[in-house]
Amino acid sequence: MPIYKCRKCGNEITLSIKPGQCPSCQSRQFSIIRRGNSKSLNSDLGKNSPSSSKTQFLSSSLHSSAEKLPKTNLSTGKKSSPSLESSLIVPPVIKHQKTTSQPSLPLYSSPSNSYSPYQKSSPKSRSSQKKKFNLLINPIIPIILGISGVFGYWLWMQQFNTSDFKKVVLQESFKSSKNWSLTDGSIVRKGSLFQRQPIPYHFGASIWTKKNFTDVDFATDVTQIKGGDNNAYGITARVNGKSSENFYYLLIDGKENFVLGKHTKDGWFPKVGWQKDGAIKAGNHKNNLRIVCKNNLIFGVINGKRVGSFRDQSFKSGKVAVFSMRGKEEAATVYFDNALAKEK
Incomplete structure (x- = not known):
């Protein structure tokens, strides 16, 4: 050695x-x-x-x-x-020899097979959990969507609710022309307001002058007894201006067409129509027209059916009126009856 x-x-x-x-x-x-x-x-x-x-x-x-x-x-x-x-x-x-030792277990681990929240689940167990979740949630999704759709439709319909218009301000059977500013060619007789427009491409309106309305639900029966089917007639609301040139309108003709819009000194601004609707009775039949001004929402109803709506903030208040217009055909003669105006 x-x-x-x-x-x-x-x-x-x-x-x-x-x-x-x-x-x-x-x-x-x-x-x-x-x-x-x-x-x-x-x-x-x-x-x-x-x-x-x-x-x-x-x-x-x-x-x-x-x-x-x-x-x-x-x-x-x-x-x-x-x-x-x-x-x-x-x-x-x-x-200086290095020694190897077994790695120590984490404090939260256990060498046994007991369950630990820190243990990772296998892909197979995750897949089975996902399948169970899908089986549970899939039948519920259509129910949730259905309930959401019904609630959304109900919420949308609430804007057209007029149950709060309970105060009757005008209920007119036209026994006299009191409180009415009649246009040229108009006359009240036999419980109706007859309005004749003799000049082609001209219109006239008879205005109820007693009250200005902010929100209003105004309706009346209208019938054209003479004139061509192209003549327009109907009702207006929130009429204002020096010459009563500002208003919202709902008009029909004798061919089952209607239009909903507004008029200013600058002209006509149709929002819905002209367009055909089966709710309108053609020719010389009676039709019930109704226009509602609710905040900035304007919508029209013909014979109980809501036919159109739009939103506009141009006119905040005004009077109500009945309206007729003559086209190129013979003079239009329309009579109005059972006028009714309500407010909140």
């Missing part, structure tokens, strides 16, 4: 491998000195069994080295040769 000599203090160490440092001066520089007893030591080691050869070899080396290395007396500073502690001459291979 080789003998290592410290180059700094001269201590000799017998080991099978180079020592890490000198136990006396902690130097790491050594030179090798070979002696004859290494052969006998190797032959003795060869007699041992393979399983214990390494252990006996290290034990013999440590024992022989401990006997030969000198010790330093701390009081006198002189070196002596008692045996060294085996821990000081542990080979670096053993001293």
